[in-house]
Amino acid sequence: xxxxxxxxxxTLRLLAIMILLMIVSCTEELSIAxxxxxxxxxxxxxxxxxxxxxxxxxxxIIRIDRTILVTDTTLFNGRDDNGDWVSFxxxxxxxxxxxxxxxxxxxGGEYQGPNNPPLGQGNGxxxxxxxxxxxxxxxxPQIHDSTMSSVLLREVETQAFVAEFEWRAQAASFDKSFGPxxxxxxxxxxxxxxxxxxxxxxxxxxxxxxxxEHKTYQLxxxxxxxxxITATTDIILAPLNLNWEGTTWNSDTLYVASKNLVTPLKWxxxxxxxxxxxxxxxxxxxxxxxxxxxxxxAAFEVNxxxxxxxxxxxxxxxxxxxxxxxxxxxxxxYGKYVYSGLPLRDRELSNWRDQNGNVILGRLGSKSSYQFYxxxxxxxx
Numbered sequence: 001x002x003x004x005x006x007x008x009x010x011t012l013r014l015l016a017i018m019i020l021l022m023i024v025s026c027t028e029e030l031s032i033a034x035x036x037x038x039x040x041x042x043x044x045x046x047x048x049x050x051x052x053x054x055x056x057x058x059x060x061i062i063r064i065d066r067t068i069l070v071t072d073t074t075l076f077n078g079r080d081d082n083g084d085w086v087s088f089x090x091x092x093x094x095x096x097x098x099x100x101x102x103x104x105x106x107x108g109g110e111y112q113g114p115n116n117p118p119l120g121q122g123n124g125x126x127x128x129x130x131x132x133x134x135x136x137x138x139x140x141p142q143i144h145d146s147t148m149s150s151v152l153l154r155e156v157e158t159q160a161f162v163a164e165f166e167w168r169a170q171a172a173s174f175d176k177s178f179g180p181x182x183x184x185x186x187x188x189x190x191x192x193x194x195x196x197x198x199x200x201x202x203x204x205x206x207x208x209x210x211x212x213e214h215k216t217y218q219l220x221x222x223x224x225x226x227x228x229i230t231a232t233t234d235i236i237l238a239p240l241n242l243n244w245e246g247t248t249w250n251s252d253t254l255y256v257a258s259k260n261l262v263t264p265l266k267w268x269x270x271x272x273x274x275x276x277x278x279x280x281x282x283x284x285x286x287x288x289x290x291x292x293x294x295x296x297x298a299a300f301e302v303n304x305x306x307x308x309x310x311x312x313x314x315x316x317x318x319x320x321x322x323x324x325x326x327x328x329x330x331x332x333x334y335g336k337y338v339y340s341g342l343p344l345r346d347r348e349l350s351n352w353r354d355q356n357g358n359v360i361l362g363r364l365g366s367k368s369s370y371q372f373y374x375x376x377x378x379x380x381x
Contacts, residue, residue, distance in 0.1 A: 044066045044067055044068070045066070045067045045360075045361055046064060046065070046066060046067070046145065046229075046360055046361070046362075047064075047065050047066075047067055047360075047361040047362045048062065048063070048064050048065075048221065048229065048231075048352050048360055048361070048362035048364070049062075049063045049065075049362045049363060049364075050062040050063070050219055050231070050233075050362070050363070050364040050365070051334065051364075051365055051366065051367050052153075052211060052217060052219075052233060052235065052364075052365070052366040052367075053366075053367060053368070053369075054211050054213070054235050054236060054237060054238070054366055054367070054368040055238055055367075055368045055369050057163070057202060057206070057207060057208070057209040057210065057211060058201070058202055058207035058208075059172075059201075060165075060201065060202055061171055061172055061199045061200070061201055062151055062165055062199060062200040062201075062219065062221075062364075063144075063171075063197070063198075063199040063200075064144070064145045064146075064148060064199070064200065064221070065143045065144055065145060066143050066144075066145055067143075067361070068143055075134075075138070075139050075142060076134055076139075077134065078128040078133065078134060079126065079133065079134070080126040080132055080133050081138050082132075082137065082138055084132045084137065085105045085126040085130065085131070085132040085133060086104040086105045086106075086132075087104060087105070087106050087124050088101055088102060088103050088104055088106045088122050088124065089101050089102040089104060096122070096124075097121075097122030097123075097124070101122075103121065103122055105126070105130055105131040105132050105133075105191070106120075106121065106122050106123065106124065106125075106126075106130065107121055107130055107131070107178060107179055107191060108120045108121030108122075108127065108129075108130065109127035109128050109129025109130045109133070110127075110129055118179075130178065131178045131191050131193055132193075135176075135193070135195075136176075136195040136197070137195065140195070140197050140198070141198070144197070144198040144199075146167045146169075146198060147223070147224045148167070148200065148221055148222065148223055148224065149222040149223065149224055149226075150164070150220075150221070150222045151164065151165035151166075151200045151219065151220075151221050151222075152164055152165070152219070152220045152221075153165070153217055153218070153219055153220075154217065154218050154219075154220060155215055155216070155217060155218075156215070156216040156217060156218045156232055157215070157216065159218075162206075162209060162217065163202050163203070163206035163209050164202075164203050164206060165200040165201060165202055165203065166200060166201065166202075166203045167198065167199075167200055168198065168199065168200070168201050169196075169198045170196040170197075170198070171196075171197065171198055171199035171200070171201050172196070172197060172199060172201075173194050173195060173196045173197070174194070174195055174197075174291060175192055175193070175194050175195075175290050175291035176192070176193050176195060176291075177190045177191070177192055177290075177291075177292075178190055178191045178192075178193070179191060192290050211235045211366070212235060213234075213235045213236065213237050213270075215235065216232055216233070216234050216235075217232065217233055217235065217366075218230055218231070218232045219231055219232075219233075219364055227354055227355070228354060228355045229352055229353070229354045229360050230352070230353060230354075231351045231352040231353070231363075231364035232351065232364070233331060233333065233334070233351075233364045233365050233366050234272070234331050234333075234366065235331070235366045236269075236270055236272060236273050236329050236330065236331040236366050236367060236368055237270045237329065237368050238270075238327075238329060238368035238369055238370045239267045239268065239269055239270075239276065239311075239327040239328070239329050239368075239369070239370045240267070240268055240269075240270070240308075240370070241266075241267055241268040241303075241306060241308070242265070242266075242267045242327075242370065242372075243265075243266045243267065244256065244260070244263065244264075244265045244266065245260065245263045246259075246260040246263065247260055252372050252373055253322075253372065253373040253374070253375050254372055254373065254374050254375070255375050255377055256315075256374055256375065256376050256377065257376075257377055257378070257379050258320065258376060258377070258378060258379055259379045261314070261315050261316050261317075261318070261376075262314075262316065264312040264313060264314050265312060265313050265314075265315070266310065266311070266312045267310075267311055267312075267327055267370075268303055268306055268308035268309060268310055268311070269299060269308060269309045269311065269329045270308070270329060271307070271308055271309070272331060272332060273309060273329040273330060273331060273332060273335065274298060274299045274309045274332060274335065275296060275297070275298055275299070275329075275330045275332060275334075275335020275336065275338070275339055276296070276297050276298075276299070276311055276327065276328055276329050276330060276335070277294065277295065277296045277297065277326075277327075277328040277330065277338075277367075278294065278295065278297060278311075278313055278325070278326070278327060278328070279291065279293075279294040279325070279326040279328070280292045280293055280294070280323055280324070280325055281323065281324040281325075281326075282321075282323065283321070283322040283323060283324055283373070289324060292323075296330075296335070296338050296339050297311055297313075298335070298339055299311055311327075315374075315376070318376055319376070320376045320377060320378060321375070321376060322373060322374070322375050323373065323374045323375075323376070324371065324372075324373050324374075325371065325372055325373070325374050326369055326370070326371045327369060327370045327371075328367050328368070328369045329367060329368050329369070330365060330366070330367050331365050331366045331367070333351060333363065333365055334363055334364070334365020334366065334367070335365070336349060337349045337350075337363035337365065338363075347359050347361065349363060350362055350363055351363060351364055352364065
């Protein structure tokens with residue numbers, strides 16, 4: 001799941017205002033903070049995003065965040081507030097960055113194209129867009145809400161207790177790459193930071209729970225003030241029918257000759273899931289696996305033979321090497337929420353309600369996954 005989705009309706013309206021102003025007038029540079037008075041009566045809300053993992057219940061996660069405005073300059077101030085930004089290594093002591101000296105975090109914050117260095121590269125100043133400047137290490141702890149009195153999972157039909165969730169400051173993580181990006185061989189050279197974020201996860205004694213696709217589940221959250229918030233979800237199974245013409249399996253690794261890259265990897269989702277995700281990780285060595293990209297997908301076709309939603313993916317242009325691929329299926333309610341990109345109608349996509357029927361932003365859903373390795377080899381093997 002996407003770890004940062006704190007924009008709310010007011011925030012998106014603010015962005016729309018800014019875009020309109022930039023269109024009608026380009027004569028003055030405006031700060032987004034100039035519009036803070038328009039939102040002086042703004043009240044923080046909760047955003048709750050929960051995903052029950054059918055494949056491995058211990059990886060289920062409920063993230064509860066407080067919404068923020070992009071005008072909040074106490075968070076987004078373009079500075080290194082916690083002092084973890086590292087300037088270039090001045091090996092010769094001349095006070096400036098020279099070719100061959102390590103840039104560390106001083107890589108520049110704005111890409112200027114392939115023929116120019118990034119803006120601010122090696123200038124000894126923390127620039128917005130560089131690692132550790134206004135990054136998740138600074139911001140996430142200030143928006144997480146770890147104060148819930150209880151987070152419980154029940155079966156809807158019988159209201160039988162299933163599991164209890166507990167707060168964990170490092171519940172899960174994601175990788176973010178800095179620099180210009182590019183193909184995998186260049187991305188491997190870009191700075192990576194692994195960010196951890198806090199959330200509620202199943203208590204250890206419930207990690208082996210198996211969720212049934214034949215049941216509906218309800219998550220019940222009680223806030224420290226006694227407010228009860230609930231949502232329900234069905235359970236989806238993992239992707240299936242993986243197929244890639246001309247490839248061979250060796251244990252959990254699919255061997256793909258580069259000549260086969262012109263044909264797609266194909267797979268199906270269960271009939272209840274027209275939304276899925278694909279994650280691709282670079283495997284540099286056995287103890288070094290970094291996220292390269294991840295995105296959601298929607299199935300626009302149904303396989304005529306299986307009558308199941310069909311997905312496909314091409315890997316043209318990838319260099320030889322080892323990759324880890326994770327295919328995910330989302331139940332349709334959660335899939336629509338993620339795939340929508342959180343438009344202004346996101347309140348309609350939310351299934352969270354409190355005891356008074358008030359809408360709480362976010363979504364509870366389910367997912368399952370199928371993971372394997374892909375080794376790209378030369379045509380001769």
